[in-house]
Amino acid sequence: MMEFASRADEFRPSPVRAVFEVARDPSVVSLAGGNPDLSVLPADAVGDVASLLLRGRAGEILQYGSGAGVDGLRELVVKLMARGGSAVTGADILPTTGSQAGLDLVTKLYCNPGDVIVAEGPTYVGALGVFGAYEVDVQHVEMDHDGMQPEAVAQALDELAAQGKRVPFVYVIPSFQNPTGVTMPEERRRELVEVCAQRDVMIVEDDPYALLSFDRSDPRPSMHGMAPEHVIHLGSFSKIFAPGLRVGWMAAPPEVRGRLQIAAESVVIHPSNLAQSLVTSWVGSEHWEPALDRAVELYKERWTAMEEALTEYMPDSASWTTPSGGFFTWVTADELLGKDVLAEAVANGVVLVPGSACYMDGRESNAARLAFSGVAPARIREGVRRFAEVLGSL
């Protein structure tokens, strides 16, 4: 049997994907996946939009399309990004097969094996899968309740430079971060941009949750808007419409966008025209924002239910972050140390993301990510109770 490439040793299954089938078992409470609530979507209306698109434009939607995306999608993204203060034009935008595919392309374009990416500690498990596949290491930097600390990033970048390490970019999820739920204030974002620009290091800003503030306020200013020449922005329709369609986007300086488009066309030719067209029609319609408002109202109620359950069931030693939007909280409890948390949780009828999965080195962790976005309050309560049993506090 032919041996695999050396990079294959670094392929890592996502713990969310690994428990995907388990999480479909109705007797299991899944606090693992960051699923949006889709009950707010009128299925008939979405079906009508898809039908109209195919009846009117089948020859275009079913045929090969442009790597630059279907008509209208880039203009839609321009409007969405303006909410975060980014003055992009359509020429800066590249549609992707989901924002993780965008991160894959950026990593492919910028990273040689042995390079180091500076990222939050903890960070998104899916990003670690991307980085691993390119044999790139990750230096995690400390966070506090305001997210990534710019001075810690500066220190990490300077130390890595002193070691002769190449650091192509800093990877950061500034709004309602995955997995911690915390959000970087505007001032800290400006500091981070300055730290990276001074050192000629790009920022990859992964921002799928920006529009999901519980108080429905505008998103915090994006780092891309502050310094578009230094920041590649990754956006997604997965959390604000429908992840099953697999449509996201990237914004990058035009010459970088051109290289990314060539790299993208070499893999997928273009994202699915039908999925792109449905996103363009739906998110551009009057249906979209009211449905998103209802969804965020649900996320807020669910977080309230989770917070109450955590307060009731967790041991006194436990603590957790207090998200003001998004899908996640990060629960810390020393009772988690030394356990195979995921296996014990599954055995007790609840799934979640163990903290160790959110670090490239898989270090022992006293924390776990709990998602509240896709589960009804009563189930959240039961899921937290089952989790508390794993911790031995019940």
Add this chain to the structure above:
Amino acid sequence: MMEFASRADEFRPSPVRAVFEVARDPSVVSLAGGNPDLSVLPADAVGDVASLLLRGRAGEILQYGSGAGVDGLRELVVKLMARGGSAVTGADILPTTGSQAGLDLVTKLYCNPGDVIVAEGPTYVGALGVFGAYEVDVQHVEMDHDGMQPEAVAQALDELAAQGKRVPFVYVIPSFQNPTGVTMPEERRRELVEVCAQRDVMIVEDDPYALLSFDRSDPRPSMHGMAPEHVIHLGSFSKIFAPGLRVGWMAAPPEVRGRLQIAAESVVIHPSNLAQSLVTSWVGSEHWEPALDRAVELYKERWTAMEEALTEYMPDSASWTTPSGGFFTWVTADELLGKDVLAEAVANGVVLVPGSACYMDGRESNAARLAFSGVAPARIREGVRRFAEVLGSL
């Protein structure tokens, strides 16, 4: 500005994609892209299927799905592959975001930088884009009117082994090859399998055209069916239904399929559920085969029109392959040497794929790929006439 990774030097734009916008100009005759004819598809019926899917299963189709694919797709592929003699089960199948994305995953899994892939000379331009992005070289082997020559493959493999080169796989398009249109007979396929199995080299069988025989006969036996443990099979719905959806599949031994699924999930999580579901419903319906029959009838008529035009307009020195199915012919004429064929063709109102683009080293070529699949006979005639003008024979 941060420098790109070393692999970025090897990113290559596809000549088909590069002329995508030019080819949309109605005054230009495009013989460049291998577009299926979609006029045979009843748009209303396709729209109805999509609408029914979303009305009935929106919560499943719009939500995150399984990397193993939507229900029913793998069973459909099992039936399709049985036509080529492959006795696969659903566990062998992985859906992809188009078969080129499958080739990307196989290359990612098997190839280190500096490895060499043995492929037909000429081969599919899109495959060269995939291989380049992984810093892999290609050794082209000679073809004749029966396709790749197994003894030439054996010689290339032995020479590369003697040079200490690692050859993870042989890449071959056995049916109505892209770009030459030729098809490997069954006996030659068996010989190629034996040559590769003896040397412990995988075969990657890229077979999107297998069902497009002009005489509507069953596909030639697939190499995957002959030796499933030595062959990774790439399939596509792009040529038999709709390329704009971006859905294909791979078949591989289960342990390889598992690694490929992890690699795929790291990039796209899963292919678009809506696109997968529409493919599953349409190709599984009674609509599909009659529409495909009509499409192949068109391809046959168009090839006849192209053959007549080539006979009428080409210089006496020119020759071309005679496909018995698929989308392409390969025209050879020494008048093409020393010209920037694509630029001169575009200037004369016709686009095509220059032969040099079908070799990794971009060698000078006296040939070009002409696609007849997506263009009406009168336009084909005009396109060939314009091409003949570029050759100076009119």
